[in-house]
Amino acid sequence: MTNAARLFRENNIIFVTLACCLVFFLISPRFASLDNMSAISRQIVPIGLIALGQFFVVVSGNIDLSMGMASVFFSIVLGVFFGMTGGVAWGIVAVIAGSVAMGVFNGTLVAKLKLPAFIVTLSTLFMATGLSGLIIPRGQQIFLIGPFFRYIGAEKYFGIYASFLFLAALFILAYVVYNHTRIGSYIIAIGNNEENAKLSGINVNAVKIGIFAFSGLCSGLAGIILSARMGFVQPGLDGNGLLMDGIAAIIIGGTLILGGRGTIGGAFWGLIFIGVINNSLNLLNVEDVWHLVFKGVVIIAALAMNWVLWESRQVQTH
Amino acid sequence: MTAATLNTEGQSPKKIQLNTRYMFLIGLIVVASVGFSIANPNFFSIANIGILLRSISVLFLLSMGMTFIMLTGxxxxxxxSNVAFAGGVGVVVLTSTGIPVLGFAAALIAAMAIGFxxxxxxxxxxxxxxxxxxxTMALARGLALVIYDADSINVTNTTFLWLGGTSIGNFPIVIPFVALVFAALCVVLYKTAYGRDVYAVGSNINTAFLMGRQADRTVVSVYVLTGLLVGIAAIITVGRVSSGQPWAGLYLEFDAITAVILGGTSLFGGRGKLFGTILGVLLYGIIINGLILTGTNPYLQSLIKGLILLGVVLIDTISQRRSAQ
Structure with missing residues (x-):
């Protein structure tokens, strides 16, 4: 393989994203305006948190289906505490503690009892959906107004949204942990072959529980950001759409859904790609009804492209 | 070596395990039915049993297809989403041509296309x-929204509504129809070489390949078969409410997966039976229908679904580990 081909294969998502940006810019020059760029950066923060948490789960060979509805649930937890106390401190403590606890619950069932992650997190998805509607009076919304929500939703440093800077910092932290600590190689080892990982002395259970605790925490953080951006909370928010965008971002970024392979950089570019697509569909006045069609086609195209580039002939599971 | 000897030789402990599971499920179905009929005397009326069976007929068809797919791993x-998409294609073809047969064919072909x-x-x-x-979940839902332009379409053609909407007295005709589908699927899965291929692919795709089976064709076919069942389910769905809805079948895939897992089919392929899926669908349907009938908050239903799924999988794992020791 020539160097150019290898460069394209390993960084295809960057080229594809830039090509899409160019096309959208040519169709609508407003796309490249500074305002629109910062709008994209703010829109992708909740998806980015889901993608980051999901990334480690997927590399370890698991899946966390609960992340989307869990973030809706935790945004409501924050709203309920805000409604009761008028402040955010207790709400944030509750969200962080609750989301980590949920993650540890998922992780323990997956690691210790060897239950399939798909089923465990499907059942927590059901429970999060149910609890979202039960802790808030039926048909009601809670409005979130105050300096904290304004800060999370609108504060900028050097023209960049604080929430995006927070996300970027988390990605850099994740990059360091994944590439420059033993934890990263443990996760890859578990995703490649759990038995071998165990035999080589890795505490597989602890790593798995940690991964799910982190994905839980990411759902909680996404819930906080979501509530601040919307300005209100209600159980009907489309959490599963958020989950799908997050999974799409990391898969488009070259993460293998069966585990064992993936890069943080790829996940980040996949996230930018999803953000650009979401934004452009709105910017180009594509009718709402077409959005899901585009998303489906984009994911299938990404899968097909990865198949062509990597000739991935992995044995299917689910 | 035939597949029949494979089944009888190696699997008798598993068979006993499955039988205990079915007894357990039947017990739960009885307990749930008695519980709900105490909470609401109408639960056991003939009319309600008809409504119950009709409302779970769609879930039943999807779960049958899902069983085949999960057997292959x-x-x-x-x-x-495919229920909404196929229903939409069928309804649009019906309203533009006025010929019900074309509507049926369009719905089945659309659903099988997604399956393919x-x-x-x-x-x-x-x-x-x-x-x-x-x-394809996003794609099919998106296409459904496009076809309907995000709005429902009323259907008045009596032939098109016949399967999902007709009752003789209190007895919906969709019930014997679904029973017929079940019998046909049982024959396919247990009495044909194709059925043995489905189990072989799920047990070990490489071994199936070595035995000279066309594993990839079997895998393609179970998704197309499921598409066919989805197409029928879409026609029933339209018939039940006399209109095509863009959001029909929302999250029904999760319900079907839950029902199949309740019925004892393994998520990893090669193990499970259609009979188990019937029990799973019945139990799930009775609980959900019972909750609706007793006026339970829909969010509480969702919570209960999660607890049922987790509870059954936990009991499963623990009992399997006991019997392994």
Whole structure:
């Protein structure tokens, strides 16, 4: 393989994203305006948190289906505490503690009892959906107004949204942990072959529980950001759409859904790609009804492209 | 060596395990029915039993397809969206031509087309079933929204509504129809070489390949078969409410997966029976229908679904580990 081909294969998502940006810019020059760029950066923060948490789960060979509805649930937890106390401190403590606890619950069932992650997190998805509607009076919304929500939703440093800077910092932290600590190689080892990982002395259970605790925490953080951006909370928010965008971002970024392979950089570019697509569909006045069609086609195209580039002939599971 | 000897020789402990599971499920169904009939005396009326069976007939068809797919070790997240998409195609063809047969054919072909896309990517290209069907889940729902322009369409053609909407007295005709489908699927799965291929692929795709079976074709076919069942389910769905809805079948894939797992089919392929799926669908349907009938908050229903799924899988794992020791 020539160097150019290898460069394209390993960084295809960057080229594809830039090509899409160019096309959208040519169709609508407003796309490249500074305002629109910062709008994209703010829109992708909740998806980015889901993608980051999901990334480690997927590399370890698991899946966390609960992340989307869990973030809706935790945004409501924050709203309920805000409604009761008028402040955010207790709400944030509750969200962080609750989301980590949920993650540890998922992780323990997956690691210790060897239950399939798909089923465990499907059942927590059901429970999060149910609890979202039960802790808030039926048909009601809670409005979130105050300096904290304004800060999370609108504060900028050097023209960049604080929430995006927070996300970027988390990605850099994740990059360091994944590439420059033993934890990263443990996760890859578990995703490649759990038995071998165990035999080589890795505490597989602890790593798995940690991964799910982190994905839980990411759902909680996404819930906080979501509530601040919307300005209100209600159980009907489309959490599963958020989950799908997050999974799409990391898969488009070259993460293998069966585990064992993936890069943080790829996940980040996949996230930018999803953000650009979401934004452009709105910017180009594509009718709402077409959005899901585009998303489906984009994911299938990404899968097909990865198949062509990597000739991935992995044995299917689910 | 035939597959029949394989079944009788190695699997008798598993068979006993499955039988205990079925007894357990039947017990739970009885307990749930008695509980709900105490809470609401109308629960056991003939009319309600008819409504109950009719409302779970769609879930039943999807779960049958899902059982075949999960026996091969796959999963299909697109079935719920596909119900809306196939229904939409059928209704639009019906209203534009006025010929019910064309409407039926269009719905079945549309649903099988989505099934074929799934099967092609999963069986031929060996892509992850989860990812492929996640994409077609979005695609089919999106296409449904486009077809309906996000609004429902009323259907008045009596022939098109016949299957889902007709009752003789209090007895919906969809029930014997679904029973017929079940009998046909049992013959396919247990009495044909194709059925043995489905189990072989799920037990070990490489061994199936070595035995000279066309494993990839079998995988493609189970997704197309599920598409066919989804198409029928879509026609019933339209018939039940006399209109086509763009959001029909929302999250029905999760319900179907839950029902199949309740019925004892393994998520990893090769193990499970259609009879178990019937019990799973019945139990799930009775609980959900009972909760609706007793006026339970829909969010509480969702919570209960989660607890049932987790509870059954936990009991499963613990009992399997006991019997392994």
């Amino acid at each position: 796959g999963i299909d997240l697109s079935v719920g 896309i799934n099967g092609f990517f999963i069986g031929k290209l060996k892509l992850s079933a989860f990812m492929v069907t996640l994409a």
